[in-house]
Amino acid sequence: MAEFMTRPKMLVSGGLGFLGSEIAKNFFQEYAITIIDNLSTNVVSIDDLKDICGEITYRNMDLAKLSKVDLDWLNTELNDTTIFCHFAAAVGVKKIDQSPREAIINENKINHDLLPLLAKYKTKTIFASSSEVYGNQENCVEDQSLQIGPPDILRWGYACNKLMTEFLLKSYEIPHITLRLFNVTGPRQSSKYGMVIPKMIRDAIKTGKITIYGDGTQTRSFCHISDLIGSLKYLIEQDKFTNQTINIGNDQNRVTIEELAHLIKDTLKLDVEIEKIAFNDEYSANSKDILKRSPSIEKLKQFYRPQVKLKAIIEDIAKSYE
Template identity: 30%
Template sequence: MPRYSLQKRSLVTGGAGFLGSHLCERLLAMGNEVICVDNFFTGTRRNIEHLIGHQRFEILRHDVTFPLYVEVDEIYNLACPASPIHYQFDPVQTTKTSVSGAINMLGLAKRLRIPILQASTSEVYGNPTVHPQTEDYWGNVNPIGPRSCYDEGKRCAETLFFDYHRQHQIRIKVARIFNTYGPRMHPRDGRVVSNFIMQALAGEDITLYGDGRQTRSFCFVDDLIDGLIKLMNSADEVTGPVNLGNPEEFSIAELADLVLQATGSKSRIVFAPSPVDDPRQRRPDVTLARTLLGWEPVVPLAIGLPRTIADFRSRFFA
């Protein structure tokens, strides 16, 4: 059963990661107690060091592929490496984190009869044949490629969430997260925003994979956290999946130009072969989030990108 307390107690798996640390911070600001769970494979203590010592904040070093027994009022399941470099390092463990991790967290939610939110991904759409992507699109995913450990792991996790909902009446929330950026991004995670910023600030060549015409949509982290919390606190019948991302679309070449302008870098742009199964287009349709949650992103790339660059300067080029 849920705990009976004036303060809501939130469990955040992957809480020391980029998104998780921002979510922990926001939940504390809302007055919640927060248990941050992380095995520190990609998350770092530096992301949460400013929260250590807070009277409502706890850290548990734990791998979600093993069961966890705690008493909480809600679960945000963010645990999983989310960049190609990290999730392809140990693809079997990546799949286990998505699938076994979901089973363990859903089991905890079932025991406690509490709501649980799954941080799913736009990667469930694969290389989409529908543009922009709506939640009723089933996707175009390669099940045996080098990205499949993440793509199919997240798809299976969604299946588990909805099966637990139908079979055990678990209150579920599924968010499909599109490209998110902001302070505390990992500097070497292989994502395009962090790659370009690090290369530009270091004066290195900026590497564009493919022809640079492939598109992405970039959501600032503050907007994304707003969406996750609104989804968690929505009516029980709002299960998702719900797209959370910024529908403004940019080509990768346009992003490179924006980074060069914002950093004042003299780096050259060079081209390299496109990775296997790299999507050509990625842009969310956020109509459902607007309708069900009253949510839409408010921070444009022109504002969020300089804030992100300033964070990278202070951490790595001070």
């Protein structure tokens, strides 16, 4: 207990989610971890996380609906927090498709209440932004023009939210690093909300069928969670990239969705049917698919080279279904 209290404090919003929980697991030896999560899409329980990390502080809190008590608690916590990893959000194309208005409004409310506190204490903030802000583009570079579709397609509200938070972090002069994440995946990522590799693997194993939405020529580049953690280890310890934006992804793992389906089938060595259906047979008119997406990671490579190849990512996720 005493030793826990002397470590610098790291607060992780969304800390029971896929990425947030991996951050807790990988940084608990150096930091006293506090987690905020509203249990909306969490993939681990606080008890499971405590089994791995030992002592950890947890607050079941919805950042979009903060009470006076919550705000007072945050005020006290942030006073001596060294790093705030802001990873709480409604995530997944399916989730946004099901309740786009809620996702847009909630992110606004979070920004309204949380960011002034981060500004007050000048808390170093690692913000999980998204490759969605680049729209339909490949080889995306951090300082290039961004591309967001029209408000008629509510899906774009997710990218708009991420971008607005990026602007607000700078407006409030909060010391920050913005990570634009390109399809970070791994064991325990939920298959429920449209994350393609866990979904294809689960469907292949459970139903013997992989479904491709659209013609399968859409491109994505997949990055293993360990490569996000590897880059974070550097970014959290160094001040070199403060107030900058960095793409986190793996440019070597770029595939079309059809190639991905076949790679999963071949890797799992299962008799799997691959079918194609129209994107909007699965998703509402609020959603439109992104056709091209891959990162330029020249900036990331200044300090970290992603290592895990796509086939190894598939094998790693498949193991978690055994």
